[in-house]
Amino acid sequence: MRDANSAFYAALEARDLDAMSEVWEHSDRIVVTHPGWPMLRGWARVAGSWDAIFHNTGYIQFVLTDEQVTIVGDSAWVTLDENILQAGSSDDLSGSKATSVNVFVRSHDSGAADDNWKMVVHHASPVSAEG
């Protein structure tokens, strides 16, 4: 379960759309909310948002803190804080903090491994400085 969450942040740091595609369930029920953004539903819009972010991000690194995993049957969610260091198209690095809930569902597709968790919700929101 933690592996799926780690794979998500690895794909994000690598700005690798193929790796990000592997992380997510490809369905209409999935949802992404980037910090300050409106909610986007369905794989096409989710993928489009990652593509846009990856193109506008020169560098991004996450330090994850206060991580907690809850598993209930074939659902699981990870809640954590994201301490983000990033650069856009220029080389200037800036830091920010977000807090996130990531929901996963275990897939039982034939041929899938027992521990085949797919992301269905990523909701990250900005935390004010004094947080």
Added chain:
Amino acid sequence: MRDANSAFYAALEARDLDAMSEVWEHSDRIVVTHPGWPMLRGWARVAGSWDAIFHNTGYIQFVLTDEQVTIVGDSAWVTLDENILQAGSSDDLSGSKATSVNVFVRSHDSGAADDNWKMVVHHASPVSAEG
């Protein structure tokens, strides 16, 4: 399932801490993130945050849009947009928009009804005006 989500917003609009207490699972694994706030874990801190919000809110009304419910076994999550009209201690009303994911777990405590869903995550985040 939708009843549990409706009860959450009814408790919030009524600024009723007892009703809010009924909505939530009373455990350490629960999490609330109010728009712009850091994540708060556990019933004591969750309850404290509602108490503070209720004391500083003279009026609050929600119009919920784009609501979608996903149920996987004994877990469920509702994703939706919150169109909020509220007043603080003065009478001035202000509008805002947030997007939220609310996660519920079905309780099988003895004596509980079949459909006894308890909130375990509420994560609401501010959406920029042009959303």
